[in-house]
Amino acid sequence: MKTGVLLVNLGTPSAPTSAAVKAFLSQFLHDHRVVDLPRSLWCPLLHGIILPFRAPKVAKLYQSIWWPDGSPLMVVSRRQQAALQQALQDEGIDMPVALGMSYGEPSIGSAWQQLKEQGTDRVIVLPLYPQYSVSTTASVFDSWARLMKKERRMPALRFVHDYHDFSGYIQALADSVRAHWEAHGRGDMLLLSYHGIPKRFENEGDPYGQQCHRTSELLAQALELEPHQWRTTFQSRFGREEWLKPYTDKTMEKLPQEGIKKLDVICPAFSADCLETLEEIAEQNQELFLKAGGEQYHYIPALNDNQAHIRMMVDLVCRELA
Ligand SMILES: C=CC1=C(C)c2cc3[nH]c(cc4nc(cc5[nH]c(cc1n2)c(C)c5CCC(=O)O)C(CCC(=O)O)=C4C)c(C)c3C=C
Ligand SMILES: [Fe+2]
Numbered sequence: 001m002k003t004g005v006l007l008v009n010l011g012t013p014s015a016p017t018s019a020a021v022k023a024f025l026s027q028f029l030h031d032h033r034v035v036d037l038p039r040s041l042w043c044p045l046l047h048g049i050i051l052p053f054r055a056p057k058v059a060k061l062y063q064s065i066w067w068p069d070g071s072p073l074m075v076v077s078r079r080q081q082a083a084l085q086q087a088l089q090d091e092g093i094d095m096p097v098a099l100g101m102s103y104g105e106p107s108i109g110s111a112w113q114q115l116k117e118q119g120t121d122r123v124i125v126l127p128l129y130p131q132y133s134v135s136t137t138a139s140v141f142d143s144w145a146r147l148m149k150k151e152r153r154m155p156a157l158r159f160v161h162d163y164h165d166f167s168g169y170i171q172a173l174a175d176s177v178r179a180h181w182e183a184h185g186r187g188d189m190l191l192l193s194y195h196g197i198p199k200r201f202e203n204e205g206d207p208y209g210q211q212c213h214r215t216s217e218l219l220a221q222a223l224e225l226e227p228h229q230w231r232t233t234f235q236s237r238f239g240r241e242e243w244l245k246p247y248t249d250k251t252m253e254k255l256p257q258e259g260i261k262k263l264d265v266i267c268p269a270f271s272a273d274c275l276e277t278l279e280e281i282a283e284q285n286q287e288l289f290l291k292a293g294g295e296q297y298h299y300i301p302a303l304n305d306n307q308a309h310i311r312m313m314v315d316l317v318c319r320e321l322a
């Protein structure tokens with residue numbers, strides 16, 4: 001059997017312009033796994049208010065974090081793909097690695113096409129979401145299932161559901177925190193900020209929140225942190241309903257009053273830096289913390305293409321092969 005790896009992430013606009021952001025948001029926010037309101041209610045709101053007003057505003061934010069070679073999420077994802085390909089080769093494993101995005105380009109369909117052209121008849125789909133959520137992981141599965149509807153001969157499938165407690169992931173996070181402390185000194189607290197989801201999703205069975213808390217506990221154990229030295233929060237709320245709590249931004253405004261003046265922040269749910277880490281956490285939330293009386297704020301970058309992260313991906317692939 002010829003096995004191929006399909007790395008998947010969320011996707012990102014093709015340019016930091018209002019038009020490109022609108023196209024990206026439109027595809028993203030039409031996904032029923034992300035917004036599950038009836039279309040008769042949601043579409044008028046989306047087309048009439050959210051896309052026209054949010055796209056130009058968010059395009060400006062993308063402009064503030066855009067790298068010379070593109071959107072950070074895309075640049076990092078390409079580096080991850082190349083590094084994983086190389087690492088597998090170095091292990092003597094001959095396996096093509098393709099990259100697909102849930103929204104925008106390269107699509108999951110184009111990635112599958114590449115693997116198919118290389119004779120792949122078994123696919124390891126690796127969504128780069130450490131914690132399972134219906135809004136991310138299940139949506140990747142939907143895309144895959146839609147593609148397979150057109151295939152006469154489906155490849156065998158291994159689908160990585162989550163890796164929130166995988167030892168290689170926890171180790172990679174712990175190494176990255178320790179390296180950060182060595183280079184920049186250590187704060188009074190390590191805040192673990194995860195992308196949020198609507199609380200309703202959790203009530204309906206999404207294990208995302210529980211998996212985030214488990215990741216935090218395991219990381220705190222690996223770093224030998226006392227309970228008062230770490231905290232879990234949830235960021236990136238969208239819309240008016242309640243999301244997982246405690247909220248990151250509200251926490252930033254309270255921490256200095258609790259005596260936390262020096263803060264380190266890590267975002268374990270993001271396998272690649274993106275708008276939500278580089279702008280929302282490294283910029284907006286830093287401002288909130290400093291305004292509330294905080295003195296020192298460090299954002300610890302996502303694992304991106306660092307060696308331990310790529311090693312973890314190799315180990316996940318080998319686990320699936322076994
Ligand atoms: C509408 C509701 C949203 C849910 C539910 C949601 C879950 C979710 N998202 C990520 C990872 C990323 N989200 C990113 C951007 C982003 N997310 C939403 C909305 C929801 N996300 C929006 C509208 C946007 C676009 C930006 C904006 O308009 O605010 C990104 C960054 C993409 C980039 O280009 O840099 C990532 C990554 C996770 C992990 C998650 C649930 C677990
Ligand atoms: Fe619509």
Ligand SMILES: [Fe+2]
Nearest residue numbers: 010195236276
């Ligand atoms: Fe999101």
